[in-house]
Structure formats: structure tokens, C-alpha cells
Amino acid sequence: MEAALVGGAFLSAFLQVLFDRMASREVVDFFRSRKLGKGRLLQKLEAALRSANAVLDDAEEKQMTNDSVRKWLDELKDAVYDADDLFDQIAAEDLEREAGSEPRALACKVWSFAADACRSKLGDELERVLERLERVVEQRHVLRLREGIHERTARALQTTSLVEESGVFGREKDREAVIELLLSDQGEKNTSVVAIVGMGGVGKTTLSQLVFNDGAVKGSFELRAWVSVSDQFDICKLTATALEEFSSSSKKETENLNQLQLQLKDFLTGKKFLLVLDDVWNEDSNLWDAFLVPFTYGARGSKIFVTTRNEGVASVARAVSTYPLQKLQDEESWGLFAKHAFDQHNFEARTRLEDIGQIIVNRCDGLPLALKTIGSLLRCESGIRKWEIIAESDIWDLPPGKNKILPALLLSYHYLPPQLKRCFAYCTIFPKDCIYEKDQLILLWIAEGLLKQPNGNRTLEEVGDQCFCDLVSRSLLHRVSDVESSFSMHDLEASDVESSFSMHDLVNDLARYVTGRSFFSLDGGNAHHVSSSTRHLSFVRTPNDVASRFRVLAGAMNLRTFLPLNVGRVELYLLNLLTDEVLHVLLPTLRRLRVLSLSHYWKISTLPSSIGCLKHLRYLNLSYNRSLLRLPDSVTALYNLQTLILACCQSLVELPSNMGSLTCLRHLDIRWTPLKRMPLGMNRLKNLRTLTNFVVPENDGTRVRELGELGNLMGTLSIQGLQNVDSYQDAEIVNLQGKRYLKKLALKWGFDDNIMRQNSLNVLDKLQPHLDLRELIITSYSGRSFSDWLGQGSFSNMSVVRLESCKHCVSLPPLGQLPSLERLIIEAFDGVTSVGAEFNGSNCTPFQSLKYLKFAKMCSWKEWASFAIETGGLAFAHLQELCIRNCPELSGGLPTISLL
Known part of the structure; x- marks a missing residue:
């Protein structure tokens, strides 16, 4: 029940988008064509929605203590979703009419709706939606919901650079104490367990990362590994992940626990290791004992370092030492809050707001996550009234629920601008410890219609990028470090770590807390909740996804998202099969899908022609499919399609x-x-x-x-x-x-x-x-020389150049003139016999930014004329790595280059 709370805040954001839809050309034209006009049905729809919107602020707060209000919000949300689906259907039919003059494949005609009949049905359905909306809205009087209780802040953060993850406050003594525990020789066994215990948001993971990367710790253990556990204590997966982390190389993939443990035992025998198990919830001693067996073969002094919220977990793990992590003291709490709340140059605002800030800090009760999140929320707010509203909010006094959502997090969500509410809430579809790759998440936001159409020259992608950066700057998303996560949402291969982000567990709980029953995970053990109210579905792929697994979706005819996920890096190599029954029977029933991913299902050779029925579809991902031979012609009837991902379809x-x-x-x-x-x-x-x-x-x-x-x-x-x-x-x-x-x-x-x-x-x-x-x-490239533009210094942003298999070229372009060039790779230039001053360029300090230089397969290269000395030793001043391979004729004449 708790998961349905704060639905009003989610709805307020949803309604803003719906109002824009109602004013669109396609919707207005549809009503005019039915001789309904804005004077009757459309006007009544808008009036009902605005009447509901006016009391959402009051409903949002009352639902936390009034079960009837919570149920009312659920009913309203379903009705609003239905209205949005119908308006989208109107827009889809408009697109289909515009494309009607284009040649259409027979398969598309078979599966398309008859236009006139469809428009008639849409009108009838809209009237039913209006009746339902008016019935729900009328109940606001019975519930005594009032209009305009609080002024909702819609001010968005300005575009800023990502917040740097630095400045840990008040943990130096804790750090030293934990390091001492790890480096001491405790107990009679070779491998011992040390545990950090503390409540959610107190900073256990942050402290563990500081310790894990400490120089003394690195020097004391031959092997180190970090495994994020969370609430799924799957011995096989955890063992496989630990093995991969320790070995840093590809192993024979297997789901056989015996084989995995034998491999791990052989690898760890006689070696001193440190294994961090972050966020452990398991209290089953039998599971723990079974998991621990291969780790007992490590050298003396090996440690398993556990972080947990529950002292019972430390007991089950037989920890020889348990370190209770306490909340921050007042001084450290203020320092952390101030770091995130105040612009370092805005001293006047800081002076006026410090007294209110102290009240807010006291209410955060020494929890770093709460201090950081509320501080980030207030960073761009210099008005005293906004700070007072947050300091005086009743949300601080809510009793903690089962999930122990921090009041500070609820406030952070409550005061997000509407668009950010929707984007944040959508992250509910991803499980804990999931990695968000920025660009892919933005494409999903666009597909789901979560982003407001921009004004001026901005693109939807740029709006999404700003929303993402705003969520990061408000500490609701954070950059993934090298030691975090074993769970990826990204359906393609590893993305640039600079664009990979994740959520703190409590923030993930908050996202689930605000979205309610419209989001569902097929792996959550609550399949009986899949109904017509479920709009977004995610699930973890298994090696063989058969139709029986998806039968619980029989009532989910309003589903908008069908998103399979991979767990960890190991399972990317397992063969994932999706039976034909799922594609040919299930998909035609899900006609309101916006997002459909079938990636990594390697045996799909054809798609059913009925995919052309998915008129709402915006996002289709078929990547990493080895068997897909062709796409049906009906795919070209998906006129709303915005994203089509066909990467690594090796037979297409x-x-x-x-x-x-x-x-x-x-x-x-x-x-x-x-x-x-x-x-x-x-x-x-x-x-x-x-x-x-x-x-x-x-x-x-x-x-x-x-x-x-x-x-x-x-x-x-x-x-x-x-x-x-x-x-x-x-x-x-x-x-x-x-x-x-x-x-x-x-x-x-x-x-x-x-x-x-x-x-x-x-x-x-x-x-x-x-x-x-x-x-x-x-x-x-087959020319003998390159164009004059290649190597011009005016390409001031060019940082990477790769020239390959240009076998007829007899000289290299003047790449030394590129001022920002950092990586240069030249391979298979059969005609080049000498590299001289032409490579350097003229009237410049050559290669002033170059860090990596590689020459390979230069079969005729005999001489590299020295020019580093001629330029006063400034050439290659920043070079860190020089690689020369398979250049059999090169002998002597190399310039003097000192690597950093």
C-alpha cells in the first residue's frame, strides 16, 4: 500500500503534458471532424482534468493519513492514463492519414485499423473516459479536498555542470578505525568477516569506498573485489561476480555452482584477498555458509567486508568485528549541508538563510543522504519563504513506513518541477543497483512522452539532458564509480563510464514509493497485481523465457513499457531465448506499448507482421540478435517510431x-x-x-x-x-x-x-x-595523399584520429597541428617509408596535447626523422604511451621522446 503514496505529485506532472496534448492540432481537428468542437466534449474533458488538478496538492498530503484519498488518487491516475492513451491514438491516426498516399505493404494493410471505424470508436471511448473522470472528480467534495493549499514551485534548476562527488565530512576517524580492523590479524581462521552496521542513508557505502581505495589497504591485499548484493542473495550469481571481479579475465561461463566454487577456490588458494559485500540483507545462515566455502582457502589475513542495515546479518555472517556507523555530529552535518546548499560566492544569501538552514539540518538528524539531498534541493533557492516552507513541512513528522523513506527525500521529490517528477519516477522501472546510461535513459523518457516539447531551437534530447543533469545536481542520481554495481540497464555493450549513473537504495525506494501500481517488476513475487492499471513492466531475462512466464500479463492490456534487463556482466554471455509463442500471441495484445525491447534474445529470426499494430510504439530495440534475418514490412507502419536500435544484428x-x-x-x-x-x-x-x-x-x-x-x-x-x-x-x-x-x-x-x-x-x-x-x-582510403583540410589547426576540438589501411598513401598528413589531439592511431600504411617534418606540421608546437600514439603494420616504414629536438623538446610533451608494432623495416632514426 505504501508504494501508492505521493501519487498526487506524479499526477500533477502528468496533467501538464495532457493539457498540451488536448490543445494540439490533431486533437482539435478530430473533434471538429466529428462536429463536437471545443464547445462540448473536449471542453468538458479539460474542465474535469483542471478541477482534479486544483486539489492535487491537498490530496497529496492527505493521502498519507487517509486511505480513502489514496484510493481516489489511484482511480484518478487510471482515468488520466486512459485519456492520454486515447489522445495519443488520435495523433497516431492523424499520422497514418498523412502517410496514406505512400506505398503500403500488403502485410501492413492486413493489420491496420479501418480508419472510419477507428475514429468512431475513439469518439465513443472518449465519452466513456469523460464519464469516468467526472465521476471520480465529483468525489473530491465528499473527501473535502481543497484547492490551492500550497503554491507549487515549478522553477527548474539552470543548466549546470555535474556535481563533483567529493567532500566527505566527519568520517576520518571512522575510516581509520575500519582500516585498522581490516589490516589486523583477527581470529583463528585464514579468512574473517568484518561488518559495518548502520541505518539507511548514514553513509556505509561511501565509507566503504574510501576504505577500499585507501593506499594502505591496496598494498596489504593481493586481490580486491567489490560486489553489490542488495536483497537478492543468489549464491550462484554472487560467486560468479566475485570470481570475475578477482580474476579480471574471461572465465568459462556456467550456472553450475559446484564448478564456480571450484574455480574460485583454485584462484584464491594461498592468496590474501579483500572482498567487499555491499548492502547485505540475507539472514539465512545456511545460505551464508554455502556461499562462504571457497573463500576459506585464502591466505591468512584475508577479509570479507560486509555493509548492512541489520545487526542480525553481521551475526549470521559470524563477523569477528562489527563497526556501528553513527550519524554525523552537528558540525559535520552543517558542513555537508552547506556544501550542497550554498553557492560558495553567494555570501549574502548564506547569511540570511543560515538560521533556517540550521533548523533543516537538525531535522535531517545527522544522515548524510538526507543532508546532501535537501541541500541540493535548495542550492538555487535564495528566497527565505521557500526555505521556511521546507523547514515547516508536515512531512518531517510522518512516522517511518516499512521502507523507511526519509522525510528529506519525500520533500526533495515534492518540490521537484513537474517534468523532473515524471522523469525521476520513471526510474522506478529499474531495480536497485542498476546502472543508468544517460543517453539511453533519455531516449526512454522521450518515448514515454515525459519531456515537454521545447521552445525555440532546443531539441528534446537537449531537454532530456538538462533533466538528467538536474536530477544529478539534486543528488537523486549519482555517478557510478569503479567499485559500484553489478547490474546494467544498458542493452548495448559497456558505455562510457563518464555517462553512467545509479541511485542510492533509499532514493530507489522513494521512486517506487511515488509511482504506485502502474510500475511492475515481473521478478517481484507479486504477479497477482498485474492488471489493467499496470502500465510499465520490467523483468530480468532468463536463458529461456517461455510463454508461461508471461501469462500473468493477460490482464495488462494497457501496458506501455516491455523492458527486459540483464543482470551483471556474466549473464550477457548466456544464450537468451524467447519462444515464438510469446512474440506471436502476447505482442498483438499489447497495442498501447510505447517501449518494446527484445534485445539479447539471440534466436529471434522473424518478427510477427502484427507488430505493425503497435501504433503507439516509439522505441523498438532489437539489438544483439544473431538470428534476425529481416524486419517485416509492417514495421514501416509504425509512424510514431522515434528510436530503432538494430546494433549487432549479425544476420541482418x-x-x-x-x-x-x-x-x-x-x-x-x-x-x-x-x-x-x-x-x-x-x-x-x-x-x-x-x-x-x-x-x-x-x-x-x-x-x-x-x-x-x-x-x-x-x-x-x-x-x-x-x-x-x-x-x-x-x-x-x-x-x-x-x-x-x-x-x-x-x-x-x-x-x-x-x-x-x-x-x-x-x-x-x-x-x-x-x-x-x-x-x-x-x-x-585509396588516394596517394590526404586532403589539405586533414590536420588543419582550425579543428580545435579534434581529440582522436584513427587512420587505417590507407595502403596507397606515401606520406602522413600534418597531424601535429591539431591542438587538442590526445589519441592518434596509424595502421597499415604500406606506402610510407619515412615519417618526417610533414607529420609535424609548421608554425606550431606539434602534438602539444597528445597522450597516446600508436603505429602498427607499417611494412615499408624505415625511418622516423627526429624533430623533437628541433622544436626545443616541446613535441610530445604530454605523451604517456607510445606503441610501435609490426613495423619490421624500422631501424634507428627514432626521435627522442620522454614519456610522462
């Missing part, structure tokens, strides 16, 4: 011919998928932001011109098959210089291309990118 060689009809498509990820050509009409995808690869077909090089009409491309673009481009004029029309938002560009000619060398140079001349480009890759 072509896309449907009518891809150009997906005019809402913003992101097409086809990395590592061996497409032979692009379908005609890609130039119609005017909204496309991401196109990871464009394949120029053989005997039709003019098709590269289609890229010229895609002016909004951002991120990464690879152009493959450039040997098929006959005319430099075709390359010029691509207009790479005008694509300022591209960050990474790969230009690829065909392998072993021995013809048209001069033509290749002309084509490369016209493929000059925008000066903001950061990374450039050129592969199998």
Missing part, C-alpha cells in the same frame, strides 16, 4: 524498402550490423538525429546525396562504401561542413581498392567535416 543485411515513411524517426542505431545498402528514401527522415551508419550501395554512388538532406544529424556517423562514389559533386552535396552537431565521423572506402586513386582524393576533399568534430576515422 537490409532494411525494409519503405523506411522513409517513418518520418518521426529520430535515432537509428545500426552499429556492427552488416547492411549491404540503405533503402531508398532515407532523405525523407527529416527528424533523424542519429544515423550511426550509411552504406553507399554498389553501382549507385549518387545515393550518398541523401545525407545532404539530413541536416540534424548528431553524435556518430559512419559513411561506408565510399569507393562507390564516382563524382566529387555527390560528396559535396553531403555537406558535412554543415553538420555541426556531429562529434564522431568515420569515412570508409572498400578494402583492397586499387583503382580511382585521384577520384578518392577529390571525394575526400569534399567530405570536410565541421570544425567542431571531435573524432575522425578514415579506413581503406
Whole structure:
């Protein structure tokens, strides 16, 4: 029941989006076409919703002590979801009508709705939704809900850089004490257990990370490993994770516990190790004893370091030492709060607010998580009244529930702007210890319609990026460190650690606390709660997902999200199968899906044509499927589709011919998928932001011109098959210089291309990118020399250059002129015999930022002329690694380079 609380705050954000939908052209035109106009049905709908919205503030607070109000909010939420689904259906039908003149595959026609009948049904359903809404809203009088109790703050944080995770307060003595426990020789056994016990939010994980990375600790243990446990004490998974952490190498993957423990025993025997088990809840001594067996073979002094909220866990683990972590003292509490609440330059505001701040700090009761979260909430608020409202809130006096949600966290959520409420609440769909990869999460937010359409020149992606950064700056998300997490939501391979984030366990509890029954995990043991009120579903993949597992979804006809997840790195290598029955029977019943992921199900060879019925679908992920041979033509009837991820589909060689009809498509990820050509009409995808690869077909090089009409491309673009481009004029029309938002560009000619060398140079001349480009890759280029633009110092942001298999080039471009170049890789230049001053460039300090330099497979390279001394020793001043491999003719003549 507790999970349904604070639903009013979630609804207030939802309604703002719904009001925008009601004012849209498609909805207004629909009502006019039915001769209903805004004067009757639509006006009554809006009035009912605004009447509900007016009392949400009062309902939000009363529901915490009044069960009837909580039930009323649940009913209202269901009705609002139904209204949103219908308005979305109206917009979908409008898109289908606009695309009606385009050629349609027979399969699409079979599965499409009859337009007139559908519009008639939509009108009838809207009238039923109105009746339900009016019935629910009328109950507000019985519940005595009042309008406008508190003024809701909608002020969003300004775009800021991410908050640096530093400045731990008041833990130095704790750190020293715990390190002493770890380094001391305790007990009679080789391996002993040390436990930190403390309440949620007191800083157990932070202290453990400080200790884990301490220099003395690193030097005292031959092996170290960090395993995040949480409430699932699965011996097999934990053993496999520990083995992988200790060995740092690929092992034979198995689910056989006996084999895993034997491997771990062999690896640890005679070695002194430290294993951190963070956030342990298991109180079953039999499970613990079974898990512990292979660790007993470590060398004397080995330690298992457990963090837990429960002293019973430390007892079951037979800890030889238990360290109780206390709350912060007053001085440290104020220091941590002030670090996050005050701009260091705004001394005037700090002086006025310190007295109120002290009251808030006292109410946080010495808990670092509460102090940090509330401080972050108030960082951009310099008005005394806002601070007073938070200090005086009744939420501080709520009795702790079963999940022990901190009042400070509830307040942080309560005062989020509406859009941030929805984005934060959506994170409920991911389990504890899950890693959020920023860009992928933003795409899900967009697909679910959680982001408000921007004004001016901003994109939805930029709005999502700001929301993400705001959640980080408010300490509701935090950057993942090297020792955190064994759980990833990202369906592709490991992402850049700089964009990986997670939630504290209590913050995750808060997200579940505010969303209620609309979010559901198939692995939560409460399958009987799956109903028409369930809108978002996640589940952990198993090696064989059969239809019986999903039968509990029979009543979930309103599902919006179907999201499978991988647990840990080990399971990425297991074969995941999804039976055909699931695809062909279940999917056609889920016609309100916005998000559908079938990634990592490696045996899906075909999709049912009925996928074209999913008119609401915005996000489709089929990545990492080894068997997918083709997409049905009905996919091109998904006119709302915004994101299509087909990365690493190793058997997919072509896309449907009518891809150009997906005019809402913003992101097409086809990395590592061996497409032979692009379908005609890609130039119609005017909204496309991401196109990871464009394949120029053989005997039709003019098709590269289609890229010229895609002016909004951002991120990464690879152009493959450039040997098929006959005319430099075709390359010029691509207009790479005008694509300022591209960050990474790969230009690829065909392998072993021995013809048209001069033509290749002309084509490369016209493929000059925008000066903001950061990374450039050129592969199998067949010219004898490079274009003049390559190496120009005006490319001031270019940090990575990779030149590969350019076998006919006889000299290198002046890459030393690139002022920000940090990584340079040159491979397989068969024609280069000498590297001299031309590589350095002129009138500059060469390679002033270079950190990594690699030469490989240079079969004719004989001499590297010394020029480091000529430039006063400033060349390669920051070089950290120089790698020269497979250069058999190179002998002597190397410049003097001192590595850092």
C-alpha cells in the first residue's frame, strides 16, 4: 500500500503534458471532424482534468493519513492514463492519414485499423473516459479536498555542470578505525568477516569506498573485489561476480555452482584477498555458509567486508568485528549541508538563510543522504519563504513506513518541477543497483512522452539532458564509480563510464514509493497485481523465457513499457531465448506499448507482421540478435517510431524498402550490423538525429546525396562504401561542413581498392567535416595523399584520429597541428617509408596535447626523422604511451621522446 503514496505529485506532472496534448492540432481537428468542437466534449474533458488538478496538492498530503484519498488518487491516475492513451491514438491516426498516399505493404494493410471505424470508436471511448473522470472528480467534495493549499514551485534548476562527488565530512576517524580492523590479524581462521552496521542513508557505502581505495589497504591485499548484493542473495550469481571481479579475465561461463566454487577456490588458494559485500540483507545462515566455502582457502589475513542495515546479518555472517556507523555530529552535518546548499560566492544569501538552514539540518538528524539531498534541493533557492516552507513541512513528522523513506527525500521529490517528477519516477522501472546510461535513459523518457516539447531551437534530447543533469545536481542520481554495481540497464555493450549513473537504495525506494501500481517488476513475487492499471513492466531475462512466464500479463492490456534487463556482466554471455509463442500471441495484445525491447534474445529470426499494430510504439530495440534475418514490412507502419536500435544484428543485411515513411524517426542505431545498402528514401527522415551508419550501395554512388538532406544529424556517423562514389559533386552535396552537431565521423572506402586513386582524393576533399568534430576515422582510403583540410589547426576540438589501411598513401598528413589531439592511431600504411617534418606540421608546437600514439603494420616504414629536438623538446610533451608494432623495416632514426 505504501508504494501508492505521493501519487498526487506524479499526477500533477502528468496533467501538464495532457493539457498540451488536448490543445494540439490533431486533437482539435478530430473533434471538429466529428462536429463536437471545443464547445462540448473536449471542453468538458479539460474542465474535469483542471478541477482534479486544483486539489492535487491537498490530496497529496492527505493521502498519507487517509486511505480513502489514496484510493481516489489511484482511480484518478487510471482515468488520466486512459485519456492520454486515447489522445495519443488520435495523433497516431492523424499520422497514418498523412502517410496514406505512400506505398503500403500488403502485410501492413492486413493489420491496420479501418480508419472510419477507428475514429468512431475513439469518439465513443472518449465519452466513456469523460464519464469516468467526472465521476471520480465529483468525489473530491465528499473527501473535502481543497484547492490551492500550497503554491507549487515549478522553477527548474539552470543548466549546470555535474556535481563533483567529493567532500566527505566527519568520517576520518571512522575510516581509520575500519582500516585498522581490516589490516589486523583477527581470529583463528585464514579468512574473517568484518561488518559495518548502520541505518539507511548514514553513509556505509561511501565509507566503504574510501576504505577500499585507501593506499594502505591496496598494498596489504593481493586481490580486491567489490560486489553489490542488495536483497537478492543468489549464491550462484554472487560467486560468479566475485570470481570475475578477482580474476579480471574471461572465465568459462556456467550456472553450475559446484564448478564456480571450484574455480574460485583454485584462484584464491594461498592468496590474501579483500572482498567487499555491499548492502547485505540475507539472514539465512545456511545460505551464508554455502556461499562462504571457497573463500576459506585464502591466505591468512584475508577479509570479507560486509555493509548492512541489520545487526542480525553481521551475526549470521559470524563477523569477528562489527563497526556501528553513527550519524554525523552537528558540525559535520552543517558542513555537508552547506556544501550542497550554498553557492560558495553567494555570501549574502548564506547569511540570511543560515538560521533556517540550521533548523533543516537538525531535522535531517545527522544522515548524510538526507543532508546532501535537501541541500541540493535548495542550492538555487535564495528566497527565505521557500526555505521556511521546507523547514515547516508536515512531512518531517510522518512516522517511518516499512521502507523507511526519509522525510528529506519525500520533500526533495515534492518540490521537484513537474517534468523532473515524471522523469525521476520513471526510474522506478529499474531495480536497485542498476546502472543508468544517460543517453539511453533519455531516449526512454522521450518515448514515454515525459519531456515537454521545447521552445525555440532546443531539441528534446537537449531537454532530456538538462533533466538528467538536474536530477544529478539534486543528488537523486549519482555517478557510478569503479567499485559500484553489478547490474546494467544498458542493452548495448559497456558505455562510457563518464555517462553512467545509479541511485542510492533509499532514493530507489522513494521512486517506487511515488509511482504506485502502474510500475511492475515481473521478478517481484507479486504477479497477482498485474492488471489493467499496470502500465510499465520490467523483468530480468532468463536463458529461456517461455510463454508461461508471461501469462500473468493477460490482464495488462494497457501496458506501455516491455523492458527486459540483464543482470551483471556474466549473464550477457548466456544464450537468451524467447519462444515464438510469446512474440506471436502476447505482442498483438499489447497495442498501447510505447517501449518494446527484445534485445539479447539471440534466436529471434522473424518478427510477427502484427507488430505493425503497435501504433503507439516509439522505441523498438532489437539489438544483439544473431538470428534476425529481416524486419517485416509492417514495421514501416509504425509512424510514431522515434528510436530503432538494430546494433549487432549479425544476420541482418537490409532494411525494409519503405523506411522513409517513418518520418518521426529520430535515432537509428545500426552499429556492427552488416547492411549491404540503405533503402531508398532515407532523405525523407527529416527528424533523424542519429544515423550511426550509411552504406553507399554498389553501382549507385549518387545515393550518398541523401545525407545532404539530413541536416540534424548528431553524435556518430559512419559513411561506408565510399569507393562507390564516382563524382566529387555527390560528396559535396553531403555537406558535412554543415553538420555541426556531429562529434564522431568515420569515412570508409572498400578494402583492397586499387583503382580511382585521384577520384578518392577529390571525394575526400569534399567530405570536410565541421570544425567542431571531435573524432575522425578514415579506413581503406585509396588516394596517394590526404586532403589539405586533414590536420588543419582550425579543428580545435579534434581529440582522436584513427587512420587505417590507407595502403596507397606515401606520406602522413600534418597531424601535429591539431591542438587538442590526445589519441592518434596509424595502421597499415604500406606506402610510407619515412615519417618526417610533414607529420609535424609548421608554425606550431606539434602534438602539444597528445597522450597516446600508436603505429602498427607499417611494412615499408624505415625511418622516423627526429624533430623533437628541433622544436626545443616541446613535441610530445604530454605523451604517456607510445606503441610501435609490426613495423619490421624500422631501424634507428627514432626521435627522442620522454614519456610522462
